[in-house]
Amino acid sequence: MGILKQITLYIALCSSISSSSAFSLKNCTISTPLKDTQPKVLCYKMGFFSFPLIPTNTRILDISFNAFTQIQIGDFSHLSNLQDVNISNNKISQIQEGAFDSLSNLTHLNLASNRLKGISGGMLHGLTNLLVLGLDNNYIQDIEESAFSTLQNLKVLNLTKNHLCYIEKIKPVFASPYLEELYIGSNHFDAFNSYEMSTKPLSLKRLDFSNNPLATFHLTENIFPSLSHLDLSYCGQNGTMIWNVTEKTFFASVKTLYFMDVHMSAQNAANVLQSFKNLSNKIRLNGNVKLNKTNLLLNACSPVLKVVRLNANKIKHLTNHMFDPCSDLAELDLGDNEISELSPSMFRGFTQLKTLRLQINKLTRITNSFQMLFTLEFIDLSRNSIKTLTCKDFANLTQVKSLYLYSNKISVIDSCLFKDLKSLEVLKLGTNHLLRISDAFSNGPHSLLDLQLSFNKLSKIEKYAFRNVSQLNNLSLQDNQISEIEGHAFEGLNNLTSLLLSSNKISAKTLTRHQNVFSGMPNLKNLELQANSISFMDDQLKNPPFTDLKQLRVLSLHSQRRGIGKIPSNLLQGLSSLEMFYAGNTNLGHLNPDTFKFNPQLWFLELSKNALSEDNSIPAELFHPISGSNQTLILSRTQLRSLNFLLNANLSRLSTLRARGNEIDSINKTLIQSLPRLEVLDLEKNTFTCDCNNAFFIDWAKNINSTQVIYLNKYMCSYPPSLRGMSLSDFNTESCTLKTDFICFLCSSIVVILTLLSSFVWHFLRFQVVYAYYLFLAFLYNNKKKHNGSTFQYDAFISYNNEDESWVMEELIPKLEGEQGWRLCLHHRDFEPGRPIIDNIIDGIYSSRKTICLITRNYLKSNWCSSEVQVASFRLFDEQKDVLILVFLEDIPTHQLSPYHRMRKLVKKRTYLRGPKPGEDTKIFWQKLKMALEIKEGHNSDRGIL
Numbered sequence: 001m002g003i004l005k006q007i008t009l010y011i012a013l014c015s016s017i018s019s020s021s022a023f024s025l026k027n028c029t030i031s032t033p034l035k036d037t038q039p040k041v042l043c044y045k046m047g048f049f050s051f052p053l054i055p056t057n058t059r060i061l062d063i064s065f066n067a068f069t070q071i072q073i074g075d076f077s078h079l080s081n082l083q084d085v086n087i088s089n090n091k092i093s094q095i096q097e098g099a100f101d102s103l104s105n106l107t108h109l110n111l112a113s114n115r116l117k118g119i120s121g122g123m124l125h126g127l128t129n130l131l132v133l134g135l136d137n138n139y140i141q142d143i144e145e146s147a148f149s150t151l152q153n154l155k156v157l158n159l160t161k162n163h164l165c166y167i168e169k170i171k172p173v174f175a176s177p178y179l180e181e182l183y184i185g186s187n188h189f190d191a192f193n194s195y196e197m198s199t200k201p202l203s204l205k206r207l208d209f210s211n212n213p214l215a216t217f218h219l220t221e222n223i224f225p226s227l228s229h230l231d232l233s234y235c236g237q238n239g240t241m242i243w244n245v246t247e248k249t250f251f252a253s254v255k256t257l258y259f260m261d262v263h264m265s266a267q268n269a270a271n272v273l274q275s276f277k278n279l280s281n282k283i284r285l286n287g288n289v290k291l292n293k294t295n296l297l298l299n300a301c302s303p304v305l306k307v308v309r310l311n312a313n314k315i316k317h318l319t320n321h322m323f324d325p326c327s328d329l330a331e332l333d334l335g336d337n338e339i340s341e342l343s344p345s346m347f348r349g350f351t352q353l354k355t356l357r358l359q360i361n362k363l364t365r366i367t368n369s370f371q372m373l374f375t376l377e378f379i380d381l382s383r384n385s386i387k388t389l390t391c392k393d394f395a396n397l398t399q400v401k402s403l404y405l406y407s408n409k410i411s412v413i414d415s416c417l418f419k420d421l422k423s424l425e426v427l428k429l430g431t432n433h434l435l436r437i438s439d440a441f442s443n444g445p446h447s448l449l450d451l452q453l454s455f456n457k458l459s460k461i462e463k464y465a466f467r468n469v470s471q472l473n474n475l476s477l478q479d480n481q482i483s484e485i486e487g488h489a490f491e492g493l494n495n496l497t498s499l500l501l502s503s504n505k506i507s508a509k510t511l512t513r514h515q516n517v518f519s520g521m522p523n524l525k526n527l528e529l530q531a532n533s534i535s536f537m538d539d540q541l542k543n544p545p546f547t548d549l550k551q552l553r554v555l556s557l558h559s560q561r562r563g564i565g566k567i568p569s570n571l572l573q574g575l576s577s578l579e580m581f582y583a584g585n586t587n588l589g590h591l592n593p594d595t596f597k598f599n600p601q602l603w604f605l606e607l608s609k610n611a612l613s614e615d616n617s618i619p620a621e622l623f624h625p626i627s628g629s630n631q632t633l634i635l636s637r638t639q640l641r642s643l644n645f646l647l648n649a650n651l652s653r654l655s656t657l658r659a660r661g662n663e664i665d666s667i668n669k670t671l672i673q674s675l676p677r678l679e680v681l682d683l684e685k686n687t688f689t690c691d692c693n694n695a696f697f698i699d700w701a702k703n704i705n706s707t708q709v710i711y712l713n714k715y716m717c718s719y720p721p722s723l724r725g726m727s728l729s730d731f732n733t734e735s736c737t738l739k740t741d742f743i744c745f746l747c748s749s750i751v752v753i754l755t756l757l758s759s760f761v762w763h764f765l766r767f768q769v770v771y772a773y774y775l776f777l778a779f780l781y782n783n784k785k786k787h788n789g790s791t792f793q794y795d796a797f798i799s800y801n802n803e804d805e806s807w808v809m810e811e812l813i814p815k816l817e818g819e820q821g822w823r824l825c826l827h828h829r830d831f832e833p834g835r836p837i838i839d840n841i842i843d844g845i846y847s848s849r850k851t852i853c854l855i856t857r858n859y860l861k862s863n864w865c866s867s868e869v870q871v872a873s874f875r876l877f878d879e880q881k882d883v884l885i886l887v888f889l890e891d892i893p894t895h896q897l898s899p900y901h902r903m904r905k906l907v908k909k910r911t912y913l914r915g916p917k918p919g920e921d922t923k924i925f926w927q928k929l930k931m932a933l934e935i936k937e938g939h940n941s942d943r944g945i946l
């Protein structure tokens with residue numbers, strides 16, 4: 001029964017292992033796994049055909065871009081905590097009615113880009129808290145009457161790009177009483193009749209009707225009392241849309257009208273714009289409207305209209321009075337046209353213009369055009385062909401906060417240029433032809449916060465170049481040709497937090513030639529120096545370049561063009577606040593153990609794409625000074641063969657370890673145990689060996705709840721060859737655990753069986769066992785004797801039962817000792833007290849020439865006596881000497897000997913003495929005994945005794 005119990009125990013153990021919930025999801029990742037109480041499960045682009053296993057507490061789920069063809073009732077039944085689901089871009093053509101029944105907490109559902117043909121009555125049933133529903137880009141032609149009846153909270157519905165033809169098909173949607181935004185653009189509606197949509201007022205605020213081949217637009221009831229945004233762009237067919245809005249007040253609340261590229265006659269367009277006299281927000285009027293634009297603007301502009309977008313209209317020339325009707329605009333967008341010239345008086349009429357967009361045109365200069373725009377706050381002149389700027393171009397623009405001049409052909413900046421821009425905060429001068437900036441900013445702008453000078457041709461940063469833009473927070477100088485930075489170049493930038501110097505020609509010399517290259521920026525937090533030509537030969541620098549950057553948190557040195565060679569041990573000296581260090585892709589072969597000696601706050605270390613294959617490339621001591629929490633170590637593609645350096649690295653706070661694309665073949669238990677706080681482990685694309693060395697890792701990775709092993713199911717076996725290409729997680733670790741389990745099982749079974757056996761033996765074969773024991777002792781004794789050589793102490797050992805003691809004392813001893821003169825060994829007389837009896841017996845027998853057994857019924861019953869017989873018969877066998885003399889003091893028939901089969905055997909095979917019967921003459925008996933004792937121990941043929 002013990003074995004049975006064990007077996008059931010093992011079965012229970014096995015099944016409990018395989019049923020525990022897995023954290024490493026197949027092909028899915030969980031973002032922010034532990035800290036977030038709202039786990040976000042990402043499974044997009046994974047080739048799923050059927051629903052993967054998703055943890056039940058998931059709140060946000062993205063399973064877009066897979067190959068699902070349908071959604072069935074069970075798919076979501078256990079996910080009642082879901083709040084946001086993205087199932088877009090699959091091949092779903094069918095959703096079982098009731099599939100979403102359990103999702104009463106769902107607020108966002110995205111089913112876009114699938115193959116749904118219709119929305120049936122129960123398909124969306126149960127989504128009582130749904131706010132946003134995406135059904136765009138499907139094949140929907142039909143929506144059943146009751147489809148939206150349980151969606152009582154729906155606010156946003158996207159039905160863009162479907163196959164809807166008739167506006168009455170939209171009607172069921174308004175069973176959701178609070179619907180605010182409806183997108184039904186890019187369908188096949190050719191007529192809009194308001195009575196087909198609804199007869200009562202709707203709560204809609206935003207209606208997108210763009211891209212429909214509308215031939216008629218009939219609004220006969222006031223069904224849009226709250227509508228503020230209407231998109232009718234790209235509507236109409238062949239310029240023939242009929243516009244019939246019976247009351248001018250129907251669009252009274254519309255603030256924004258998108259009316260781009262509408263196909264209709266000029267007269268009709270004028271009518272349309274008359275309907276929107278209240279436009280107070282913006283109007284987009286661009287595209288190939290076949291109308292006179294001035295005319296259009298006259299119709300559309302009103303004192304309340306604030307925004308006009310005329311972008312992408314192929315406008316070439318702007319006339320002087322063109323904008324006169326629109327003098328109250330706050331924003332004018334003229335971007336993406338073909339404007340090449342501005343006239344000085346063109347914008348004179350604007351009194352409230354704040355934003356002027358002229359990006360993507362063909363301007364080469366500015367010609368004082370903005371002089372009167374005192375209210376301007378934002379000017380976008382990017383992506384033109386401006387070559388030169390004069391000191392008057394931005395005169396008087398004291399309110400401007402942002403000026404975009406990037407992607408032009410500016411090569412010189414005069415220090416007078418920005419002198420009036422007293423409010424300027426953002427200046428973008430990237431992608432120009434600037435060669436020098438030596439005194440460009442010597443007059444400010446003093447309020448500047450962001451200065452972008454990237455993608456120019458600067459080669460040198462002079463001393464004090466930024467002294468008068470001391471408010472600067474961000475300075476970008478990346479993608480220039482900078483090879484020289486003078487000492488104190490950045491002096492005065494007391495507020496600078498980010499300095500970008502990547503992709504230049506900075507070398508180790510640039511950094512160390514002058515002292516104080518990075519001085520004067522006490523608050524710098526982020527310094528980017530990647531993609532330069534920094535490389536070091538020495539283990540130690542004379543002038544470590546970063547010593548003044550006490551607040552620096554992030555330093556990027558990765559991707560140096562010719563490799564960084566080595567990182568000198570004091571390179572990072574002074575960076576006492578450094579938290580993140582990037583040194584990937586720098587041809588680094590070895591790290592000095594002292595590298596981070598000065599950086600106790602470091603927690604993020606990126607060393608990817610280096611050649612760290614040597615055993616001591618990453619010394620464990622490297623990490624000893626680091627004490628930041630949430631440590632992250634990125635070692636992808638570094639030719640690593642093992643992670644064993646982590647064993648002594650004291651990284652017990654490591655929370656993220658990414659080492660994909662290496663040559664790691666196994667992860668052992670000690671390593672895993674040395675990383676108790678690990679949350680994310682990424683070891684994809686390593687050369688795993690699928691054998692029992694990884695058994696612990698595999699089981700751990702499958703079952704651990706506190707660590708997410710990213711894409712565990714994509715880890716492949718590289719060895720042994722027979723398993724190459726198999727997924728590591730499919731490797732059957734049971735055969736490994738079975739081995740130890742099995743051994744345990746075997747051992748315990750053996751113990752059980754032995755116990756059973758021994759109790760069985762003890763019960764039924766006790767005497768045989770005891771006999772064997774004696775034999776063994778006798779054997780030992782005999783060996784000893786043989787070594788010592790033997791002389792006998794006694795002539796005979798007398799074996800008898802206590803019951804027969806009187807006969808021995810009164811008859812035997814006087815006769816044999818007294819008369820015949822033999823020396824006898826008697827246990828009550830000669831045995832050493834305190835010794836084990838069996839030792840005494842063996843001693844007695846072996847130190848006597850003969851053993852005389854006085855056999856009576858009592859004798860046969862007694863244990864000790866029979867053991868004496870046994871030892872003596874062993875001696876007989878062993879020494880092949882005839883030592884045993886059997887004396888039957890009682891008449892015992894042979895059949896009564898049968899329980900004592902050893903005795904019976906003896907009696908059968910040899911002669912024995914019969915004791916004197918009462919009244920018989922004892923002389924013969926004693927004579928026979930004397931003769932028996934006198935016989936020299938000779939060889940004996942009785943070998944069958946044992």
Ligand SMILES: *[C@@H]1O[C@H](CO)[C@@H](O)[C@H](O)[C@H]1NC(C)=O
Nearest residue numbers: 026027045046047048049713
């Ligand atoms: C996981 O994704 C890969 C491709 O990225 C795919 O071949 C494999 O079948 C996916 N596994 C599961 C379980 O869907």
Ligand SMILES: *[C@@H]1O[C@H](CO)[C@@H](O)[C@H](O)[C@H]1NC(C)=O
Nearest residue numbers: 079080081082102103104105
């Ligand atoms: C919905 O969310 C609330 C809390 O946000 C929770 O108490 C409730 O159990 C959730 N309902 C379901 C069906 O999960």
Ligand SMILES: *[C@@H]1O[C@H](CO)[C@@H](O)[C@H](O)[C@H]1NC(C)=O
Nearest residue numbers: 112136137158159160161183
């Ligand atoms: C509606 O769907 C269209 C087409 O897929 C998409 O471009 C648009 O951004 C969506 N609008 C909203 C508000 O979701």
Ligand SMILES: *[C@@H]1O[C@H](CO)[C@@H](O)[C@H](O)[C@H]1NC(C)=O
Nearest residue numbers: 190213215236237238239240
């Ligand atoms: C629009 O015009 C094109 C050719 O100019 C014609 O093929 C098409 O049928 C017209 N569509 C309508 C709705 O009139």
Ligand SMILES: *[C@@H]1O[C@H](CO)[C@@H](O)[C@H](O)[C@H]1NC(C)=O
Nearest residue numbers: 218219220242243244245246
């Ligand atoms: C506009 O519609 C109303 C009501 O359907 C109709 O009486 C009127 O004749 C229509 N006007 C035009 C110009 O089609």
